[in-house]
Amino acid sequence: xxxxxxxxxxxxxxxxxxxxxxxxxxxxxxxxxxxxxxxxxxxxxxxxxxxxxxxxxxxxxxxxxxxxxxxxxxxxxxxxxxxxxxxxxxxxxxxxxxxxxxxxxxxxxxxxxxxxxxxxxxxxxxxxxxxxxxxxxxxxxxxxxxxxxxxxxxxxxxxxxxxxxxxxxxxxxxxxxxxxxxxxxxxxxxxxxxxxxxxxxxxxxxxxxxxxxxxxxxxxxxxxxxxxxxxxxxxxxxxxxxxxxxxxxxxxxxxxxxxxxxxxxxxxxxxxxxxxxxxxxxxxxxxxxxxxxxxxxxxxxxxxxxxxxxxxxxxxxxxxxxxxxxxxxxxxxxxxxxxxxxxxxxxxxxxxxxxxxxxxxxxxxxxxxxxxxxxxxxxxxxxx
Ligand code: GLN
Numbered sequence: 001x002x003x004x005x006x007x008x009x010x011x012x013x014x015x016x017x018x019x020x021x022x023x024x025x026x027x028x029x030x031x032x033x034x035x036x037x038x039x040x041x042x043x044x045x046x047x048x049x050x051x052x053x054x055x056x057x058x059x060x061x062x063x064x065x066x067x068x069x070x071x072x073x074x075x076x077x078x079x080x081x082x083x084x085x086x087x088x089x090x091x092x093x094x095x096x097x098x099x100x101x102x103x104x105x106x107x108x109x110x111x112x113x114x115x116x117x118x119x120x121x122x123x124x125x126x127x128x129x130x131x132x133x134x135x136x137x138x139x140x141x142x143x144x145x146x147x148x149x150x151x152x153x154x155x156x157x158x159x160x161x162x163x164x165x166x167x168x169x170x171x172x173x174x175x176x177x178x179x180x181x182x183x184x185x186x187x188x189x190x191x192x193x194x195x196x197x198x199x200x201x202x203x204x205x206x207x208x209x210x211x212x213x214x215x216x217x218x219x220x221x222x223x224x225x226x227x228x229x230x231x232x233x234x235x236x237x238x239x240x241x242x243x244x245x246x247x248x249x250x251x252x253x254x255x256x257x258x259x260x261x262x263x264x265x266x267x268x269x270x271x272x273x274x275x276x277x278x279x280x281x282x283x284x285x286x287x288x289x290x291x292x293x294x295x296x297x298x299x300x301x302x303x304x305x306x307x308x309x310x311x312x313x314x315x316x317x318x319x320x321x322x323x324x325x326x327x328x329x330x331x332x333x334x335x336x337x338x339x340x341x342x343x344x345x346x347x348x349x350x351x352x353x354x355x356x357x358x359x360x361x362x363x364x365x366x367x368x369x370x371x372x373x374x375x376x377x378x379x380x381x382x383x384x
Contacts, residue, residue, distance in 0.1 A: 010125045014348045018332065027336040028373040030296075031344045033169070033314055035364040039232040040278045047270035059265040061257055063091025063241070070272035071241045077279065078201075079211050081219070087246040090253050093263045094238035095199045096122050097256065098225040102195050102242065103130040103163075105255035106223075112159040116146060118349030118358075120169050120197070127163070135159060140354050141319055144171035144308060148182045155186055161193050162186070164212060167200035170346055170360040171317060172310020174207040177215075184215045193248065194222045199230045199240070202282035204312035205290045213244065223248040228271045230314075231282040233364075239263060239271045289314055289363065292370055296363040299374035303382065314364035317346070321357045324384035328359045331384075340376045 015032040022029035038044065055064075062068065068085035075081040083089055092098040099122055107113065109131035115123055117136035127134050135154040137146055162183060166175040175183075187194050194212055201209050213222035227240030242252050274281065297307045297316050306319040325331045328345035335341055344362075346355035363370060 006129050006131075010128060011348060013121050014344060015121075018342050018344055021333075021336055022342040025336040025340070025342075027340045027342045028369060028376065029342045030361045030363070030365065030370070030373050031342040033362045033364055034235045035233045035314075036366055036369065037233055039234045040274060040281050042278060043232055043234070043270055043274040046273035047267055050266035050269045055266045055269060057265060059091070059262045059268055061262050062086075062253055063089070063263060064265065064268040064272070067091055067239075067241075067268040067272040067275075070275040071243065074275045074279075075243055079214050081211070081214060081243070083243055084246070088243055088249055090242045090249050090256065091263050091268060092225070092227075092240040092242055092252075092256060093260045094229060095197055095225045095227040095240040097238075097259055097263075098227075098240050098242045098252065099123060099163075099195070099197060100126045100129075101252045101256040101259055102223050102225070102248075103127060103132065104259075105251035105253075106193060106195075106248070107132040107161065110158060111161065112156060113161040113163050114151070114154045114159060114192075115163040116165060116168060117352060118170055118346050118355055120165060121348055123163055123165075132161070133158070134351075136351055138350075138352055138354050139168065139171050139173060141317075141358065142306075142308065144168075144173045144317070146175070146179055146182075148179075151182060151186055155190050155192070159190060159192060161195060164194055164196040166196070166198065166212075167204055167209060167310075167312025169200065169313050170315050170344070170349060172308065172313045172315055174204050174209060174311040177208075177210050180210055180212045181215060184212060184218050187221060188217050192221065194218065196222060196224050198224060198226045200313045201226055202231045203286045203289060203314060205286065205293060205310070207311040209312065220245050221248075223252065228274065231285075232271070232274050232278070233285065237264070237267050237271070239267050292363045292365070292367055295367055296361060296370050296374070299370070300361065300377075303374070303377055315360050315362055318359050318361065319357050320359050323382050326357060328355065328357055332359060339380045339382065341373045
């Protein structure tokens with residue numbers, strides 16, 4: 001007799017598959033979202049100093065105090081949130097561990113989690129591994145905005161959580177204050193905890209990022225996750241954090257201690273240095289990214305693709321049906337051979353068919369790389 005395993009039905013992450021395909025075929029990789037520029041020089045120098053200064057043994061479980069204090073100052077500086085760095089801040093190994101540890105620490109078997117579809121792939125995997133059940137609220141083309149009635153309909157008697165993501169990967173939607181208020185109203189009415197992934201908090205384009213924890217009545221029920229990876233272009237460092245009321249932060253820590261135990265020691269003082277001394281760097285990156293967003297979106301539109309210009313993140317979505325394709329996965333698997341470019345199909349981020357013809361392209365690459373990808377795409381027949 002076979003029994004169900006907690007990983008049953010969870011496919012391998014599409015990002016690894018597509019990056020491997022890019023390496024194998026020599027394609028330009030506009031798939032996995034990692035920048036090809038480095039973080040600020042002072043951040044790299046601070047890491048160097050920590051590595052050579054003996055900061056190489058286990059960090060305290062919740063993170064080194066200087067980083068927890070710098071994270072608290074960051075939340076105060078940007079959002080006016082006051083945090084006790086000892087009880088309301090925990091350092092995680094990237095936001096991905098923050099997602100895993102919060103779900104493992106909080107979700108009971110059968111608890112329902114309302115989550116925006118398309119969902120970043122680790123959300124669905126970790127909800128399932130934690131024993132939870134996902135309840136999607138779908139962001140649909142062409143606007144990719146949440147519908148309040150659909151949100152209300154997704155909440156039932158077993159719903160305990162909302163797993164939110166704004167700025168949203170892969171749609172690039174930045175939830176407005178009104179949309180966040182609608183989520184907050186539902187959360188308060190049904191006594192839900194909100195876990196919110198805000199890793200693209202500083203990468204917005206003429207759109208204000210509002211942390212849902214700052215809305216009235218929300219701090220006590222919100223666990224906010226972020227990281228240095230996106231804000232400071234160090235995705236490989238895997239330094240993230242969770243902030244919120246002590247009871248939620250300690251639930252996350254209770255699970256985190258059995259996952260990574262503690263996060264990488266020498267990178268933590270370096271990130272603290274960047275948060276304190278390079279506070280404007282992420283906004284400068286966002287301004288620079290905005291130009292590359294426009295370069296990519298204008299180029300894809302010129303190729304006959306229906307493009308959604310994102311409000312935040314470093315991803316743009318296109319509908320490929322105008323080129324005669326019905327299946328984004330088929331399109332993305334054919335693209336490296338056909339054009340020498342890798343993009344990400346969004347089917348793996350959906351239960352519904354809303355993503356079947358939607359493909360994601362990353363623009364966190366040098367302008368010359370984006371131009372080369374566009375040149376390659378323009379030199380072949382992209383129709384099915
Ligand atoms: N967050 C990045 C993306 O969406 C990559 C993360 C990953 O590879 N797991 O592309």
